[in-house]
Amino acid sequence: MxxxxxxxxxxxxxxxxxxxxxxVHLVTRQTPEPPPVVQKQAEIKENEVVLPDHLRHLSRIVVRVRTHKSSGSGILVKRGKRIFIWTAGYIAHACRDTTGEFSTAAWVSVPLVNGTDDVPASVIRYGGLDGPALLELYGKHFRQGEPYIPQSTxxxxxxxxxxxxxxxxxxxxxxxxxxxxxxxxxxxxxxxxxxxxxxxxxxxxxxxxxxxxxxxxxxxxxxxxxxxxxxxxxxxxxxRRWAKAKGVAWAIDPLVPMPSEEELKKLPIED
Missing domain, CATH: 2.40.10.10 (Trypsin-like serine proteases)
Incomplete structure (x- = not known):
């Protein structure tokens, strides 16, 4: 058995x-508005290591994602000047308002040349609590300089x-x-x-x-x-299979053309 x-x-x-x-039960906790609070560092464990030089860029494409009720991580993807974030559905779920709409922004700690900047992001595709979710940064809200993302995921x-x-x-x-x-x-x-x-x-x-x-x-x-x-x-x-089925394969495969702005606006957040 x-x-x-x-x-x-x-x-x-x-x-x-x-x-x-x-x-699986979802539990959330209150998180303050940016700037980000200082979090207590987790206890160092035996399997924690320093990234080798050829993997150092990973520390810039895995980012902090937080909402009013939750905090976790996300994976950055660049398409031209636009920046998207893949994250877990149960993090994006906290962007729902009291009516069930995804009207509340998430905050993403985007890497800069020096430090990070908390930038709001909106949910553009949602796969349920146990599925993936896709967010996009509000491109005009960089307060401390342009993001530095040397390589997309x-x-x-x-x-x-x-x-x-x-x-x-x-x-x-x-x-x-x-x-x-x-x-x-x-x-x-x-x-x-x-x-x-x-x-x-x-x-x-x-x-x-x-x-x-x-x-x-x-x-x-x-x-x-x-x-x-x-x-x-x-x-x-x-x-990839989910992204292809939901019309967002371009956010995971750079060979798939980006849709037009009008097409993006017609994309439902969830089915």
Whole structure:
């Protein structure tokens, strides 16, 4: 018999972990308006390491995303002068107002040449609490200079074949270091959603952040953690399939043409 997994949501605020038994429950906490508050740094663990030189750019494409009720991570994508953020659906969910509309902005800590700037972002596509969400920065709200993003996130292709035992890296805006682990399981289905599983690499605030190969390719997004601290990631192949089905493949595949402004305005936030 397959042993029972006890899953936890790994993020929704630094230091906040919610244990989930038969289902995943969303718990949020109040977060003040920008400028960002100083968060208590998570305890350094054995698997935390310094990023090698060829992966240093990851610290600029995995960013902090917070709303009035939650805080986690996101993955930056550049298309021309526009900047988009992939994050977990349960973070974007907190952008709903009392009527259920996505009218409340999220705040993204965008990297500058020196430091960061908190910039508002709107939800443009939402895949449910346990799915991905796509945000876009309000481009005219940079208060402290232009963003410095030397490289956009490169997502693994659908046909990319990861193997159990492959090394993975994870960086989070809540730590000055990165974490390193390995893939321990591929294609695990939990509540009808397919995940890949890694050894412990996430901390509180990691949710929505990326997991990367030794070459800096994004294998997926941190979504859940288990009782033994294993990390459940939504694979890039699943995000690609969802993006293609929902008309936002251009936000994950640079070879797909960007839609016009009029086409973007017609795009529904959720189906």
């Amino acid at each position: 397959e042993r029972k997994w006890h899953l936890v949501k790994v993020l929704i605020g630094v230091g906040l972990v919610v244990v989930v038994f038969s289902a 490169v997502f693994a292709k659908e046909e990319t074949s990861s193997k159990i035992g492959d090394t993975v890296w994870h960086t989070t805006p809540f730590l000055s270091l990165a974490t390193k682990g390995i893939i321990k399981e591929l294609g695990r289905v939990y509540q009808s959603i397919t995940y890949d599983v890694t050894t412990p690499i996430s901390v509180a605030g990691s949710g929505g952040g990326g997991v990367f190969t030794e070459e800096g390719i994004c294998l997926g997004m941190v979504m859940l953690g288990s009782a033994d601290l294993s990390c459940f990631i939504l694979p890039s192949r699943e995000i």
